[in-house]
Amino acid sequence: MEFFMKKIYYLSKSVLLFALFIIVQQSLISAPTQKSPANGDDCVDRDAVFEWSRVKDAAYYMYIISTKVDFSDTLKKDLSYSDTTVAFALPNFSTKYYWKVGSHIIGEADTWTDGFSLITHPAPPSLTSPDDLLACQAFRQTFTWTTVPNAVKYKIQISTSPNFSPTVVDTQVTGTTATFTLNKYFTTYYYRVKGQQVGCETPYSVPRSLTTLVGPPEMSTPRNDSIGTPLSILFTWPATPGAQTYDLQVSDDPNFTNLLVNQMNITDVSLPWAAPNYNKKYYWRMRTLGQACISEWSNAFNFKTAYPAAVALTPGDTITCVPIVSEFTWQPVSGATKYEVRASKTPQFQSGVIVFSAKDVAGTSVIADVTLASKQVWWQVRANDANNVGLWSETQTYFTTGEAPLIMSPVDGSTEVHRGLELEWQAIGQATSFHLQISKDDNFSSIEFEKEDIVGQTLDVILESYNTQYYFRVRTLASGCYSDWSNAYSFKSIQGFPNLIYPENAESNITTDVQMLWSKVPTAISYDIRFSTDDEFVNEFGNNGVQTNSILQKDLKPNTLYYWMVRSNDAWGTSPWSQVFQFNTGEGFTNIPFLIYPENLSIKLPTTGIMNWRSANNASSYNLQIAQDLKFNKDDIIREVQNIKDTAYSYTDLDNFKEYWFRVASVNQTTTSDYSKPHRFRTIAQPPTDQALAIKPVDGENEIPYKKTGFEWTKVARTDLGLSSESGYELLISKTQDFTDTVFYNQRVFEETVNVENKLDVATTYFWKNRGWNEAGFGPWSETFSFTTSVQSSVTDGNFDFGTSIVPNPIQNRAELRFNLETPGSVNFTIIDQTGRTVFNLENISGKGNLNVLPLNLDNLSNGSYLFKLQTGTKYQSGKIIISR
Template identity: 25%
Template sequence: MKKIAGLLFIIFLTSYANLAMGQLQVSLPDLEIQNADTTLEVPITIQGLAPDSISGFTFEVTFDPGVAIVTGHSKSGTSSAGFSVVGNSNSETTYRVSGAGSDPIYDNGTILKIEVQVMGSGTSVLEFSEIEINEGEPAFTSNNGSITVGGLPGIPGLTSPGNNRTGIAINTTLHWESVQAASSYELQVSESSGFQSLIADESLTSESFALQGLDYTTIYFWRVRAINSSGSSDWSEVFSFTTKEVPLPEAPSLSSPLNESEQISVDVIFDWEESNLAEHYTLQLSTTTTFGSGSLTINESVSETTYSAEDLNHNTTYYWRVKAENSDGESDWSDTFSFSTIVEAPGLATLMFPANEAESADTLVTLVWGEADRAESYQVQVASNNDFSPAVYDGEVADTVLSIGGLNFSTTYYWRVKSLNAGGESNWSSRAEFTTGAAQAGLPTLASPQNNATGTDTSLTFTWNAGENAVSYKIQVASDVEFNSVVREESNVSGTSITFDDFEHEARYYWRVRTNAENTTSGWSSTFNFTTLEKENKPPVVENPMGSISLSEDFGNSTVVDLKTVFSDDQTSQLSFELIDFTEQIFTAVINENSELILTSIEDQFGNAKVVVSASDEDGATIQDTLDVTIDPVNDLPEFVQIPDTVRFTSGEEYTLQYGNIAADVEDEFSDLTFSFNIEPEELTFEVSVSATEITISSSDFVGEGVLTFSVEDSDGGRIEGSIVLVVETGTSSELQETVPEEFVLSQNFPNPFNPTTQIQYQLPEAASVQFRVFDMTGRIVHDAGVERRSAGSYTLSFDAESLSSGIYLYQIKAGSFSETKIMTLIK
């Protein structure tokens, strides 16, 4: 490999031509050469130029011709490409090059390239012997480079740690001398001088390496060799060093159980922090702080930082400590921690009362059990199923007696008890059961209507006071005291009241109630009687007033209200209705057979009015209600009074149409109406005389049909549109003599059947918009010719069914209100 080391020159400029005071850097790069007899282009680069510029320069370079010769220069691709540059060899060891230009150099980068011919192997210094910028020669400093051609790198010299050093840390850094022309190094470290087994074999580019985690009191051997592209040097001298002895471990830090902790389980896991350099630990557990041999519960050597102990004594204070050990000795004891174990779990409770399988128990039951050893409290469960899911009671008590109320009658319950203390809990006791007695139905007492009450309503609510253990009640109402004629009865009343309707007026009734319990029924209560009031006719009432309504002018017919929803009568559903008053000037009003009030508008009338309606019952009692009606005015559009469908005149003549009588508006004078006209085609022209209300139409040489369209707008913006077909004829046309058909006619197509074309004739007695369509037998449109405006006359159209398949089709003509359909047959 051949390598040219770069050079760096720093030039402090004072004041030369265009170059202001500043700092300029001139440098050559490092180059690596693989083969001899190679020509290289070495760039001379400029840095730190801005904000200055260069208009001229001179560089003189010296070299060792045995290794490399500067043979010339190149400005191609450089910032001096626009300069005039000359160079020559002053001697066998010197090359001088100068350049100048009218356009200064402002940019950093490569200013020039020198051409170097590699001559052979070896090392040579390549340096600038002179630098001149802008005709000045500022002071500069230079670091000379070198050229190395071919050859293996030298052997590194080991420096640190020194050979045969002892007491070296287990984390240490190896150092060696830098070797010229070395691109990397190989380091080997072993515990044997023959390097049979390596603990490090590294390829490095620096002259040091950090070793981590070496063993204590161990001899290590190490060596280094240099490497470049030509190969590697011989190994360096082998150095050795010995690591320091193993230090004693530190005393461990205890973690769990915490110091002075209480209520610790008798199965304990001891845990402590790992001690540096410890190989194993000794744990001691004692019931005294002196850890005497007679008090030791545990004295174990363990390799981990945790230890499990089981079945320690309950309710006991223990002390524990740990020390760390390795091959060189042991640490001091750790701090001493203490803890207290939990008390022993309580004994089993014994159920006492009620006896197992007891019957007819009260729904307020007292449970009793025997006191258990070491028990501090008890958990009690009561349920109506033997798996206690769900429980009707599940709670903790301190005593051995518990009263539970609100139980259901005739129900079997199961119960059990568990003893509790700080040390845990016992198993559940044996399960016992008991059954509650049946509920006894209590006698209800009647409340309302009171006994011997008179003048009661025919719709009456009966109430009574609850009977004990009631699930429901049965009530009877009769017309006799023996209840042989029961007129009202309900056997499953959930509450203590019920309402019956439609009792007879001026009648005496008797009533009684009894209680239904879960499995029993009480006797009947005492019997009360009451007498209903005389019948009194009440007039109808207005339940939903008619209120007011707003309608628009010319609304037509409107059903405004159902009178059956306005009036009501508690004593009858048969009411009759009558119109008492209404204003006929703006609408009429009637009541139909469905009792609906219907209003009918009077054309162009609006304003405010009232409609008064009375409702009467069968006894003639009446009541009235009023409907306020507002008829809002609306704008009436103008209307066409007299407009021809078609007009005919001769080409070259004028036709005058009076438009003053074709439209009118009930709300506006004729002078308030605005007329607009348009005519097609453009060969037709027109003139409008507003004063004469005339439009004059003329055609110089046009013959055919045209359309005059016009609109009429009133003062409120209401607008209507119309059109007149214009038939312009020649003076000698036979069409002038043609007879206008008297009626609409659609003829049968000819030929029929046909393939694929046929002719269809139709006649129009007046101008109309004509639409021709063809349908298949499913009603689907298969042809639609659109809508065309036609004047009165006879017409023939041709229909081509090339795209249709054979079959029966319907064809239809619509012209204004006229519509007719016929059948035709296509055969292909």
């Protein structure tokens, strides 16, 4: 029973706890959650918006706003509200308020939140100055406002828009006053301020506005610092915002102490005025009246009235026959230092028709080229300098002449112009006739020749003087007017006399037979030449009518001073004599030397020796040349010696066995003779210096045929000098090694091979050696080689051409042996050094028909020359190879 009662107790307790859980859970679900303002917010805008969360299945919501924590007094209350936000204007600044919300679910009890508190932000500052809606305010303004408790800063905004977008001032200050300079005339500015505490700021104050004063006019004309202003002046300016009338002052001093104009209450935007003086600086300023305001005076503008109009003088009005290039003149303008001139195709002087323009003209005249021929021209002048600009003169008009002709020939600056010449020019435009002048000065102050009424465009004239500078010019006559003179062309008449060329002036040592030379004169028909031994030409001689510009003058006296000159003869007369040159003859001609030694075609001459020749008459020294060719071309001359005082020359260092040619010329102070006919000679050869190497029989070879034994050795340099009788080999064969028993001796061996027939015994050992020789002597003996003859006679095929070659040759590293066989067979290949020792051997090579190629490894052989021998059967071929690494 007791157990049963305990069980009922615990069951009841569990049911109660479950019921309480259900109630609490339901309460938590049905009550909204307050969102904003958050609990404890202390800077809430008075125009607050209260927000909470939605509750599932809620039919409506309830809220209460109060100044009491127990909500005993109600500012705002709604117990049947459908939304989750509500806006409410809280009545006071810096005041604590409370709010809570609840929800109602049908069939369930209403649930409320515990409630939140908030404090509204402080009140904004109050603007104290300037007063609202002020007008005619200066740009610089000081703004003040009341203090906000606990404020650390204030923010002020100034704008030309009532909604403060955009702002012209948006800044923070620490006090309750701030000064700013506004910058627009007749403009309404709005301003407001708010306070800023730590973590909170007030709303902006109620804005105020002020309107700045009206501005002075923006003056247009006359522009500031303008010059050249006419006396009839029109002051102009654009309408100024807010303006009702304008005041304008004009003075001749910048301080406006002497007012020439003081016009008030002008209702228009312009004012005419007649300035009293030319070239005078004036000052003007303005101010605006409007909206019960008077602006400050504008900055003063200054302007200077123009110089008075210049008076044009020449060319006068309606004048005709004025040259295209003419002088414009005018009267001076008082105070002006420079002038501007212009000429035009039309009286309007518009752009594109100006034909002449000149500025910065000092003085009262200018030369003008209007470039218009036979046309009407208009021109004006005015003062125009760095200080001021004047009024244009009255327009003058005139008519130009025709254009000056163009000179065609002679070309300007021509020289060597013939005395008889044709002058030619070309008319531009209409021409009735021409007027021509020739002068010797470029300003034509003295006229040498003049002709008028020339109908054509050419004129033949004959000039009076040779070698003279002339100038000529032409002008055109058309419609009763002469044109300007053409450009003056200059030319120089032909020199007439030639320029002396040879002998040059003051030249010495001239030959007694001398070829005189002078420059050609283009018009010359002939020349006259004179010689004299005195500079006055008292005792003169020479020739007339020389047809060329050169003559051979013979038989002059040696060591004599001569003077000479030349003149030309042409169709218009005889020229003056040329300038006088002088020259000294020398000692006269010298003979060509006669060569003595070496005799022509001599041979075997030593490389060092003496050349000699016979002395030449009148020679003081000799020049000698040695060459390798008969032509003595520059590249062939190996030695050239000058100023040899003797008739002999010691030569050295000529090459052996070489042909040379030598020749000699004699020299004195006046001349050098031709070279002698050359002698040819040959130097002696150098004796052989190399040893021959045995090719066959090689040292120690056996079974050598004894009836017909072939000997072969390597070639020795300088044993083939062209004549068999002058070079060759000496061969010795002996049964004894010291060659005391000489079997065979033949000094006259001219090849590297020889056959000895029927001289040797059977089965006998022989020794052999050879040496080269030539005209200069014998070379060294070769090494001694031995061989043994065969028991019985046999026939050998001997030397044969297998087309054997070693590739490459010289050998650096690897090489190939190449040879051809008519039929396959066994081949032996041997390399022998210069001592006759076999240093490389390939035996029983299996050779095939046609080309055979075998690699050779000769790494063990040192650099040098070697013999090789290729043999098959009784046939063999030998040759030479070089190893060079």
